[in-house]
Amino acid sequence: MGSDFFRDVWEVVCLVPPGRVTTYGAIARYLGAARSSRMVGWAMNACHASSAQVPAHRVVNRVGMLSGKVHFDDPDRMRQLLEAEGTEVVNDRVLEFSARFWDPMVELGLE
DNA sequence: AATGTGACATACC
DNA sequence: TGGTATGCCACAT
16 A cells, blocks of 8 residues: 555545545546546545545545445545535435536646 | 456447 | 446455
8 A cells, every 4th residue: 555646635625625526537637547447446446545535525426426335434424524514415426516526626726 | 477356437238 | 317238447365
């Protein structure tokens, strides 16, 4: 663990503001690894073992579905965390996802 | 070094 | 965003 790639992923995820969500693909592109979106998900899986607090619940797939909820301690945890931030979730999907989408490429400035 | 893996993305039906 | 199939690539073993 402790790979730069994973750390970069966690760093970006930590920058996602409450009430907003981003996608695996967006993070991957931001890190210059557009085709490594799966690794972003894997980094989330690894964040459990990490000492860093990563708001993995703000990371969803491209349609706004909470595809990774089952990897939380409690499957319902992800939805609860999102709703606590004002992100409405119905049927494991973020409402008005496109409006809540937080693109690091845009928000952090293209790099 | 080779193989298996996966919390995705895309193309297609 | 219904379902299936394929590509993708960093990481663990």
